Amino acid sequence: MPASKNPSATWCEARRNALPALATQTAATQESIGVSFHNVEKRFGSLAALRGVSLEIRPGEFVALLGPNGAGKTTLLRIAALLMHPTRGAVLFTNRPAVGREHARAQAFSVRPKHAIALVGHSTLLYDELTAAENLTLFARLYALERISEAVAAALEDCGLATRAGSLVRMFSRGMRQRLAIARALLHQPSLILLDEPAAGLDRQGLTWFSARLAQLKSDGCTILMSTHARNESVDLASRAIALAGGRIEHDSGPNGDPRALLAALRAEQ
Amino acid sequence: MTTARAAAIVLGKELRLEFRTRELLTATVIFALVVVVLFSFAFDPTAAESRRYGPGLLWIAFLFAGSLMLNPSFAREQNNETLDALRMAPISSFAILLGKILANLIFMSLAELVLVPVFAVLYNLSLAGIVWRLILVLVLGTLGLTVTGTVFSAVSAHARMRELLLPLLLLPLLTPLLIAAVESTAGLFAEQPALDRTWLAFLAGFDIVFLTASWLLCDHLLEE
Numbered sequence: 001m002p003a004s005k006n007p008s009a010t011w012c013e014a015r016r017n018a019l020p021a022l023a024t025q026t027a028a029t030q031e032s033i034g035v036s037f038h039n040v041e042k043r044f045g046s047l048a049a050l051r052g053v054s055l056e057i058r059p060g061e062f063v064a065l066l067g068p069n070g071a072g073k074t075t076l077l078r079i080a081a082l083l084m085h086p087t088r089g090a091v092l093f094t095n096r097p098a099v100g101r102e103h104a105r106a107q108a109f110s111v112r113p114k115h116a117i118a119l120v121g122h123s124t125l126l127y128d129e130l131t132a133a134e135n136l137t138l139f140a141r142l143y144a145l146e147r148i149s150e151a152v153a154a155a156l157e158d159c160g161l162a163t164r165a166g167s168l169v170r171m172f173s174r175g176m177r178q179r180l181a182i183a184r185a186l187l188h189q190p191s192l193i194l195l196d197e198p199a200a201g202l203d204r205q206g207l208t209w210f211s212a213r214l215a216q217l218k219s220d221g222c223t224i225l226m227s228t229h230a231r232n233e234s235v236d237l238a239s240r241a242i243a244l245a246g247g248r249i250e251h252d253s254g255p256n257g258d259p260r261a262l263l264a265a266l267r268a269e270q
Numbered sequence: 271m272t273t274a275r276a277a278a279i280v281l282g283k284e285l286r287l288e289f290r291t292r293e294l295l296t297a298t299v300i301f302a303l304v305v306v307v308l309f310s311f312a313f314d315p316t317a318a319e320s321r322r323y324g325p326g327l328l329w330i331a332f333l334f335a336g337s338l339m340l341n342p343s344f345a346r347e348q349n350n351e352t353l354d355a356l357r358m359a360p361i362s363s364f365a366i367l368l369g370k371i372l373a374n375l376i377f378m379s380l381a382e383l384v385l386v387p388v389f390a391v392l393y394n395l396s397l398a399g400i401v402w403r404l405i406l407v408l409v410l411g412t413l414g415l416t417v418t419g420t421v422f423s424a425v426s427a428h429a430r431m432r433e434l435l436l437p438l439l440l441l442p443l444l445t446p447l448l449i450a451a452v453e454s455t456a457g458l459f460a461e462q463p464a465l466d467r468t469w470l471a472f473l474a475g476f477d478i479v480f481l482t483a484s485w486l487l488c489d490h491l492l493e494e
Contacts, residue, residue, distance in 0.1 A: 081354075081358060082357075082358065083354055083357060083358065084493075085493070114358060114359065114360040115360040117358065118358075119354070119358060121351060121354065122351075123350045123351035123354075124350045125350055125351055125352055125354055125355035126350055126352065126355075127283070127287065127350070127352055128349065128350065129287050129290050129291055130283075130286065130287065130290075134286070138279065138283050139355065139359065141279045142271075142276065142279055142356070142359035142360075142361055143359060143360060144271045144360075184355070
């Protein structure tokens with residue numbers, strides 16, 4: 001395998017070889033789900049992180065969540081990831097557009113589709129004292145995946161870390177950790193992918209890989225909600241852009257709108 | 271996935287991490303040994319005094335060791351926010367808690383395995399004839415200690431001064447358990463060893479109550 005000779009130079013090639021297998025599994029095993037926020041408020045003591053956010057993200061949409069630090073992007077993503085309860089309001093998951101379908105909304109209340117959600121956060125969510133393979137194997141077991149060793153090998157190949165499978169994560173560079181964090185999040189082939197500044201720490205090769213992976217996930221019909229800066233190139237893949245400020249939605253290009261005007265305006269501001 | 275299966279996976283992860291770093295075990299065993307040795311030299315107890323004060327000293331050593339060991343149980347999940355990854359997995363919150371309780375029970379038992387023979391030698395106490403009954407008391411007492419300690423480790427993990435908070439929360443709550451454990455152990459160390467069934471039942475009851483409470487409240491315990 002070429003990657004074993006020179007991992008830093010050839011891991012993109014290894015990724016290209018591994019990608020079709022992963023992509024096929026993603027499309028086949030998970031139905032795309034959407035998420036809607038209904039007047040969601042989140043308070044941390046006297047600080048209001050979100051102030052009445054209402055938003056519907058349809059299955060298969062790729063939404064870029066933009067805004068300055070403290071706008072509420074991370075809080076919104078953590079609520080969608082079921083890691084936080086909103087102080088007020090509701091979050092619903094549905095496998096079909098909820099607009100005008102009260103029956104679907106009522107059903108969605110009881111759904112907590114943990115198996116279908118992935119989060120790449122500010123932290124890597126990885127154990128530093130476990131190896132790359134051990135980290136992925138642990139989460140593959142927790143998600144009750146089949147053919148775990150094959151899934152782990154494919155994920156490591158995909159993110160270009162196959163030759164470092166036995167290395168402790170604490171020995172990795174920031175970029176390698178981030179690639180492994182993304183691989184860990186995508187291991188169970190989620191259909192709702194929440195990304196909080198996912199490109200942080202990635203080098204140019206890493207960004208290329210990540211953009212290609214995002215494009216693949218988008219074409220597979222995954223729902224993607226990505227918080228990022230408008231500068232980031234991968235944001236151009238988004239089909240919708242939402243700008244948050246002070247815990248409120250300031251701009252929304254809409255599900256059928258063109259996000260490019262909003263992205264261009266934000267880029268000009270920056 | 272069943273809770274037992276998920277708990278076993280979490281337990282496996284805890285054991286692998288601990289046996290790779292040996293952070294908790296080394297510190298705990300050394301600390302508990304120092305306590306026992308120090309008291310032994312300070313009091314230089316006779317056999318009668320050892321029977322009288324020994325059980326209390328033994329459980330104080332276990333308690334301090336437990337406080338030291340249980341605090342990082344959830345705190346070390348903060349490093350890379352790995353608890354979020356566990357909470358996002360499609361497993362019950364109780365499986366996470368149970369895996370950690372079992373891991374802490376194993377670590378505490380290993381520490382006791384080293385500590386009890388040293389204690390017996392230093393305090394001139396014979397364990398012959400009471401080993402199995404002593405193990406029963408140690409298991410029930412240690413289970414209570416680890417269940418409450420792990421639960422409060424989860425509660426205090428997000429706190430700013432968690433090293434201070436855990437003993438403050440834990441010690442008052444553990445007082446009844448420690449009294450029962452000391453009384454049960456004292457009965458076994460008496461000249462005519464006897465296991466007091468009332469104290470033993472109290473230990474078992476404490477364990478059942480706190481295990482049930484942790485099962486009922488686990489979702490809230492692991493929330494931010």
